[in-house]
Structure formats: structure tokens, C-alpha cells
Amino acid sequence: MVKDPVCGMQIDEKTAAGSSEYRGEMYYFCAPVCKARFDASPASYVNKDR
Numbered sequence: 001m002v003k004d005p006v007c008g009m010q011i012d013e014k015t016a017a018g019s020s021e022y023r024g025e026m027y028y029f030c031a032p033v034c035k036a037r038f039d040a041s042p043a044s045y046v047n048k049d050r
């Protein structure tokens with residue numbers, strides 16, 4: 001299980017609606033709309049370093 005960074009839902013990466021790579025990490029999404037939001041502004045959903 002992985003966490004959709006946009007909405008926070010726990011999802012199975014095998015059944016995810018979409019995925020994106022950002023800074024060497026894969027992110028998975030529950031729905032195409034979440035992927036679209038992430039792709040538009042990935043930095044606002046990934047706050048690991050700063």
C-alpha cells in the first residue's frame with residue numbers, strides 16, 4: 001500500500017489510477033484528477049526535504 005500524496009488516501013499501487021515520477025520517486029494516485037493535480041504542481045505535495 002502507498003499513500004496518494006494529493007488526497008492522502010491509502011491505495012494499492014497495483015490498482016492505482018495513475019502514477020508519476022518526481023525527483024526519482026514514484027507516486028501513485030487514486031484517480032486521474034489526483035495525478036493531474038500532482039503533475040501541475042508536484043512540489044506542493046512533496047515536502048520531504050523542506
Ligand SMILES: [Zn+2]
Pocket residue numbers: 004006007008009029030031034
Ligand atoms: Zn487521490
